[in-house]
Amino acid sequence: MNQNLITDIPASLKKLQNKILELKIAEKIIIQNGDLGYASAPSNIALLKYWGKTLGREQIPINSSISYTLGGFRSFTKVTALGRFFPDEIKSDALFSNQLILKNKNNEIIQIPHKMDRLIKSILFPFGKEIYLKIDSYNNFPTACGIASSASGYAALVAAIADLLQLQIHFTEQELKIWLTEWSRLGSGSATRSALTGDDKFFVKWETPSDHKIDFSETQNLKYHPKWRTLQHVVFILDSNEKSTSSSEGHKFAETSPFHKIRVAGIPSRMKLMEKGLQEFDFDFIQYLSEEDAYSMHAVMQTGEPKACYLNNETAEIISIFVKLRNKYEAKAFWTLDAGPNLHVLFMPDSLSFVQEFHQIAQKFLNRKINNIVNNFNESLIIGRSEYERIENRAHLTTTLS
């Protein structure tokens, strides 16, 4: 097996790779030195979490998940085709991993993870060694600390390559959807939930196949009651340092926890209940299901071997403050966590004063300032330069609480 290429790709995606090859041979897709591709993808926060993968399969989750799209927390990615011959300025950087160079907003070169290198090589397989990519990518929020930067990062990268290849023209809508969601999944599981284009992608479901021999995992937007449109989201940053165990590493230990099987067995019924709660606007039930699943995922993380504790003492302390205060005010708000200590709070607009008071009390209790980022923008994945520029000018995150 070639370790540098993803081999376990679904038949539907293989078919699309063949289509790209045919288009290339027919000279309908011609990529020249300097050609560009642009995309911007939102992050997402799972309400029912993906934790653990199907053994022996590439990025097939052990359980289905549901997420809320964080339209304001975005990755912005530009890819440049370099062709076989690198310009001198790139050569002098001398830091490319055969297929790509990743740069951040300050033009600093970032180490390219092996899994990203492998993804790009696999996507560009129909082009052999004809295309090398320069990648400029940045996030408008802290990276790798539990705000799912891998979700937006990989979805934006895949979509920018789609733009470079002009797949919006060459593929049908359904083909483009499969191409984007499946390559994003193969990059980072949670990225598939950030890879849907078009309006109204607030809540997204990613389903594990019912039969584990099936190679395809479906991602789709969920129907929801229109009242959810006013849902607000803020993340309280307790620690913005990169976590020591990446989510990808953490998934590997999930099944060593005695609670893992129990959690996974309960997910199908919870999925149904959550879908119903979203359709009917049963806020209290969504609150209950989300908080329970966040606790149960972290219980699995903390009881595996080796243990991965993504939380810190402050997280537990401020959750306790949150819950006590919510009970007092009967506020419409709930918390959730990713693989990190930072607290995500989702709430209805009439509970804003509760969230502000919670913030004040939590800061007093911890005796320090707690930075927060408010998600103030709703937009799904966008592809292409003009849309990228439109979004880049508008998607500024603000810290508006108190």
Ligand SMILES: Nc1ncnc2c1ncn2[C@@H]1O[C@H](COP(=O)(O)OP(=O)(O)OP(=O)(O)O)[C@@H](O)[C@H]1O
């Ligand atoms: N803009 C980006 N472009 C490309 N890759 C990115 C980008 N942002 C983040 N990544 C990749 O995602 C990795 C972070 O992924 P990881 O799963 O560890 O953290 P996370 O996404 O914050 O975690 P979680 O999904 O649990 O919240 C980074 O180390 C980097 O490799």
Ligand SMILES: C[C@@](O)(CCOP(=O)(O)OP(=O)(O)O)CC(=O)O
């Ligand atoms: C805790 C989570 O955020 C885990 C996300 O895991 P990743 O998608 O980051 O992992 P890989 O597939 O290995 O890239 C929960 C979730 O987003 O569902």
